[in-house]
Amino acid sequence: MEFAEQFAQLMSERKIPLDASAVPERDTVDASLAAISNWMEAMDPSVRDGFDEGTAEFAVCHIIGEPDINVAPDIPGILEAYDQAAGLMLSQMLTVSRECLELAAGD
Numbered sequence: 188m189e190f191a192e193q194f195a196q197l198m199s200e201r202k203i204p205l206d207a208s209a210v211p212e213r214d215t216v217d218a219s220l221a222a223i224s225n226w227m228e229a230m231d232p233s234v235r236d237g238f239d240e241g242t243a244e245f246a247v248c249h250i251i252g253e254p255d256i257n258v259a260p261d262i263p264g265i266l267e268a269y270d271q272a273a274g275l276m277l278s279q280m281l282t283v284s285r286e287c288l289e290l291a292a293g294d
Contacts, residue, residue: 197287209264242277248269
């Protein structure tokens with residue numbers, strides 16, 4: 188099974204509905220997840236906590252990839268999947284994504 192299929196399956200099993208066609212290359216996913224983590228860590232703690240909590244209730248993760256913010260423009264499909272995940276905060280989804288990235292062997 189190729190990386191995209193395996194990664195999407197693992198994410199979907201963890202309640203983040205993702206289609207394999209929305210998954211770029213492994214290195215792109217890895218770099219984008221790191222960029223999001225770094226962006227969040229650079230936030231003021233109260234802003235970060237508020238944004239993180241808001242992502243569990245509202246579909247706002249996609250904005251991270253939009254040109255105005257431009258933190259993770261290479262993974263729009265994954266960010267859209269984050270917005271579809273019910274009740275999960277961005278920090279939780281990043282943890283899940285990192286675990287799935289490690290588990291997805293690919294070819």
